[in-house]
Amino acid sequence: MDPPVFLQQQFARFYSSHPLSVESVEWREFGTGEWKQKISSRHMAFGSQEEFNRFLAERAPLYVSASAAYYEHPSAKPMEAKQWVKGDLVYEFDADDLKPECFLDHTFWSCPHCQTKGKGAPDYCSSCGERVQVEEWTCPECLKATRRELFRLLDVLEQELGMREGFSFNFSGNKGYHVHVRSPTWQFLSPKARVELVDYLSGSGLEWPKLGFEARSGGFRLPSGPQSGWSRRTYDYLNSLLAEGDYAKIAALGGVREADAKKLLNDPSKVLVALSEGFVPSGLGKKNEAFWMKLLSAALECNRIRLDRSTSIDSSKLIRVPNSLHGETGLAARVLSREQLKEFEPLHEAVVFGPDSVRLEGVRAPKFFLGGEFFGPFADESAELPLFAAVYLLGRGNAHGIVV
Amino acid sequence: MSVSEQLRFAYRYPFSSAARSIVAASGLSLGHVSEELVGQARSWLLRKPGEKKPVLSDSAFSRKLEEEVLSFPVAKAIVSQTNASVLMDGFALSVAYWCSESVQKEDPSGLLDLAQELGLKPDLLKAKPILVCILVPDFVQAAAGVSSLKLVNQRVENGNVFLGRSEMEAVLIELIRSRVRSSLPVKIGPVPSLIAQAANEVVNEHKKRRKATALEGIQGTIVPSLFPDCMKELYSRLQEGRNVPHLGRFSVATFLLSIGMKSADVVALFAKTPNFNEKLTRYHVDRLAEGPKGKVSAPSCAKLKEYGLACTDCRFKHPISKYVHNLKNGGENPADH
Numbered sequence: 110m111d112p113p114v115f116l117q118q119q120f121a122r123f124y125s126s127h128p129l130s131v132e133s134v135e136w137r138e139f140g141t142g143e144w145k146q147k148i149s150s151r152h153m154a155f156g157s158q159e160e161f162n163r164f165l166a167e168r169a170p171l172y173v174s175a176s177a178a179y180y181e182h183p184s185a186k187p188m189e190a191k192q193w194v195k196g197d198l199v200y201e202f203d204a205d206d207l208k209p210e211c212f213l214d215h216t217f218w219s220c221p222h223c224q225t226k227g228k229g230a231p232d233y234c235s236s237c238g239e240r241v242q243v244e245e246w247t248c249p250e251c252l253k254a255t256r257r258e259l260f261r262l263l264d265v266l267e268q269e270l271g272m273r274e275g276f277s278f279n280f281s282g283n284k285g286y287h288v289h290v291r292s293p294t295w296q297f298l299s300p301k302a303r304v305e306l307v308d309y310l311s312g313s314g315l316e317w318p319k320l321g322f323e324a325r326s327g328g329f330r331l332p333s334g335p336q337s338g339w340s341r342r343t344y345d346y347l348n349s350l351l352a353e354g355d356y357a358k359i360a361a362l363g364g365v366r367e368a369d370a371k372k373l374l375n376d377p378s379k380v381l382v383a384l385s386e387g388f389v390p391s392g393l394g395k396k397n398e399a400f401w402m403k404l405l406s407a408a409l410e411c412n413r414i415r416l417d418r419s420t421s422i423d424s425s426k427l428i429r430v431p432n433s434l435h436g437e438t439g440l441a442a443r444v445l446s447r448e449q450l451k452e453f454e455p456l457h458e459a460v461v462f463g464p465d466s467v468r469l470e471g472v473r474a475p476k477f478f479l480g481g482e483f484f485g486p487f488a489d490e491s492a493e494l495p496l497f498a499a500v501y502l503l504g505r506g507n508a509h510g511i512v513v
Numbered sequence: 514m515s516v517s518e519q520l521r522f523a524y525r526y527p528f529s530s531a532a533r534s535i536v537a538a539s540g541l542s543l544g545h546v547s548e549e550l551v552g553q554a555r556s557w558l559l560r561k562p563g564e565k566k567p568v569l570s571d572s573a574f575s576r577k578l579e580e581e582v583l584s585f586p587v588a589k590a591i592v593s594q595t596n597a598s599v600l601m602d603g604f605a606l607s608v609a610y611w612c613s614e615s616v617q618k619e620d621p622s623g624l625l626d627l628a629q630e631l632g633l634k635p636d637l638l639k640a641k642p643i644l645v646c647i648l649v650p651d652f653v654q655a656a657a658g659v660s661s662l663k664l665v666n667q668r669v670e671n672g673n674v675f676l677g678r679s680e681m682e683a684v685l686i687e688l689i690r691s692r693v694r695s696s697l698p699v700k701i702g703p704v705p706s707l708i709a710q711a712a713n714e715v716v717n718e719h720k721k722r723r724k725a726t727a728l729e730g731i732q733g734t735i736v737p738s739l740f741p742d743c744m745k746e747l748y749s750r751l752q753e754g755r756n757v758p759h760l761g762r763f764s765v766a767t768f769l770l771s772i773g774m775k776s777a778d779v780v781a782l783f784a785k786t787p788n789f790n791e792k793l794t795r796y797h798v799d800r801l802a803e804g805p806k807g808k809v810s811a812p813s814c815a816k817l818k819e820y821g822l823a824c825t826d827c828r829f830k831h832p833i834s835k836y837v838h839n840l841k842n843g844g845e846n847p848a849d850h
């Protein structure tokens with residue numbers, strides 16, 4: 110049996126017994142996707158939850174997404190005719206945007222031209238120079254890193270921007286998490302205003318002098334006293350970096366020799382006091398400016414939130430319906446409370462299909478973790494797997510077919 | 514606010530609700546506006562960037578103030594009638610600019626009144642250098658897109674943006690601009706002929722200005738080697754003291770004046786021609802440079818062709834555009850690209 114047909118049969122069974130509930134369903138535009146195409150048709154609308162769930166059970170799309178926007182006429186075409194009313198703020202985090210350390214360990218490339226294979230995600234083949242195909246996997250570690258980034262976002266949203274209500278969280282169904290903010294204080298923001306929020310979160314367009322940081326050959330000036338937002342986070346970064354006193358690390362970050370870093374910090378407590386008072390006299394002469402600018406860049410890199418920009422600023426974006434199935438994994442985009450989120454193990458708890466055994470052909474996969482167990486590795490072989498793992502491999506394209 | 518305070522506020526901020534109620538009370542109807550009022554409205558639309566507000570004497574005061582307030586909705590009707598979004602953008606910008614002068618003079622409580630008028634509710638802190646704080650969503654909604662007001666470069670804490678006086682002014686001015694822009698175009702029923710006529714005039718005037726600004730960058734840059742061939746020919750004939758027919762003299766003189774050559778230099782160029790009469794030449798050149806309608810414009814390629822002076826097909830409609838192009842591209846032909 111063809112993988113898409115099999116997947117749709119499974120999805121139909123799931124949807125007919127697990128109705129979804131979409132917030133303000135009648136105001137949203139919907140889109141669905143098929144095999145290898147996350148959105149293949151859009152401009153759909155449903156008058157009620159029941160109508161939407163009937164559609165899911167009958168058509169069993171491999172992907173189903175809804176607009177963050179609320180429209181007067183969600184199915185109208187073109188986009189302007191829909192008449193935008195308001196829109197949730199949406200933030201998305203994906204392991205492949207973060208590239209945590211483990212990520213390259215379970216990312217593989219292969220060259221369609223010369224069949225060379227390797228680990229990591231280069232753009233071009235190392236032996237023939239052609240474009241390569243990249244296959245990404247996830248593991249509990251990178252999903253944890255993605256979740257940490259989400260909690261960093263929440264800190265900034267709440268403590269700095271004052272966003273305090275209307276949060277809804279869900280797993281994306283594959284490599285990350287989504288945050289929806291449904292609060293009337295924020296839902297009416299213009300597209301440009303949303304860009305401002307994203308720029309703030311990701312630190313783009315940040316100008317140090319405007320925040321009171323100035324590196325000169327004569328010394329390094331920074332805002333003193335209680336500081337806000339970016340300047341406080343920057344100060345905290347510099348303060349803890351210098352307090353830690355790891356000369357090798359400071360030298361590497363600041364682009365100077367270790368001896369220079371030592372010279373600058375020969376009396377660390379003095380430097381820390383100077384930092385808190387807002388002026389650190391030059392210890393490095395001509396190199397001073399470049400040194401502090403590099404440390405500021407390191408602070409920015411550390412403090413910026415690495416979210417998916419396009420999701421947050423595209424006002425017509427369609428986003429996976431919470432609790433729906435992801436066609437590439439068969440995992441559910443589980444809605445999670447903040448408490449649940451802290452402990453959530455997606456590769457275990459987002460599994461929805463059962464343990465019934467299925468025989469697959471042409472299975473190729475490295476060792477992977479799913480549903481609390483490890484599977485594989487498989488080298489183009491036939492294998493007997495529980496249904497949830499079979500759906501996962503078929504959806505990803507790591508198996509050819511099902512023996513019925 | 515007293516009546517006269519209200520009038521003064523409306524004069525400073527003609528988009529405000531105070532101004533709207535003065536307009537409503539006056540019974541102004543677009544179908545019956547006076548020519549005078551339309552003229553005043555036109556001046557809203559033709560104001561150049563940086564033009565100062567007229568200083569009003571006390572005697573003429575309240576009458577003038579009221580006229581100015583009444584002319585604002587007329588100006589909006591005229592610019593709407595042009596149907597040109599670029600003119601509406603420009604109008605909104607120039608209103609904001611016009612108001613900025615008043616904004617800068619407001620005391621803190623005046624700034625708060627204006628903020629309230631614009632739908633903003635800042636808290637006055639009066640701590641130096643911070644004047645006010647605004648909620649983050651209100652700030653980004655108001656200031657998004659103004660590069661000097663990027664959120665990432667502000668003091669942000671606990672849901673508030675802390676602004677100094679000049680940032681607060683900038684936020685208000687941007688709000689004025691967007692408020693005026695989003696109120697355009699206004700829908701008017703049958704268009705009174707005075708309004709339609711004024712709209713035409715405004716469109717034409719802006720066309721003229723566009724041409725003028727295209728020339729601004731090159732004013733005074735005289736590089737004969739980059740002149741279009743027709744002008745190069747006339748120019749070198751004059752330099753060599755050969756005779757040039759009257760229409761040729763007229764064409765080259767207007768061309769040189771348009772690109773910013775001083776009249777005295779143009780006169781000197783004619784000095785070597787046979788029968789040179791300095792007084793008469795100066796008189797003619799001065800007339801071309803400062804005629805009753807401003808500088809006389811140089812003839813187009815079509816006219817030059819009529820005069821029998823055009824060079825072979827140079828793909829341009831006007832020798833000046835050809836020259837501007839040459840200056841920007843170092844003389845390369847567009848066909849080479």
Ligand SMILES: [Zn+2]
Binds near residue numbers: 222234235
């Ligand atoms: Zn290759």
Ligand SMILES: [Zn+2]
Binds near residue numbers: 211252
């Ligand atoms: Zn991983």
